Amino acid sequence: MRYIEPHAHMVSRTTDDYERLALAGCEALCEPAFWAGFDRSSADGFYDYFRQLTEYEPRRAARFGIKHFCWLCINPKEADDTVFAREVMSLIPQFIERENVLGIGEIGLNKNTRSELKIFEEHVQIALDYDLPVLIHTPHLEDKLKGTKLILDSLASFSKLDRSKVIIDHVEEHTVAQVLDAGFWAGMTLYPESKCTPNRAIDILETYGTERIWMNSACDWGVSDPMAVPKCALEMRRRRHTPELINKIVFENPKQFLSQSPRFKL
């Protein structure tokens, strides 16, 4: 099997994980900019993080034949201070043209505050200015439904936005239909403690169809599993889904969405 891991935070993973991903058939991996497990004390911390995402991680992945791509932004968890957020955002232009940068992400909401929403909208505008795709994070658990609605309402105010270039990630049973019905892509995150289990994700595919949807591990500094996508593919096989359908979900769909970035080349 070959597959694309469309959402992984490899800065918090070991090199052994890259080897396991390669052994499982991972050809390309995409790393959204996010919280690093701690709040950074200055914009310089993000400058180094963006260097890590665009210089160091691609080299680490290449040792195992994996293409590494990334997304840039200040994540919603650290974006509540708008002055600080804008300082970080002012770094984006000097990194945005680098060869592994796909677009703007993962932006979104964390606690659904007014400041987070303002910074979210300023990021969407950057993506429009550069004509690049957008990857959106939705909040966890009890904040998810409200946050998803706020995000959809906000996106509706961008008349020039091409919805096929926007993916809204971490959807669950109660948010997936709104996202797909509005014309956006949806991402399902396979996470051991919160978010979807493989069986819940497969139920969602069987209920809502297999167009404009992908799945990812979103592995990071927390309890998470870099092998979540191949494990879910195995479970799909056990549930008698065809190899063609599995390939569509784990390879063709992410390829289709990501190819909208001029930098995504396998």
Ligand SMILES: [Zn+2]
């Ligand atoms: Zn993430």
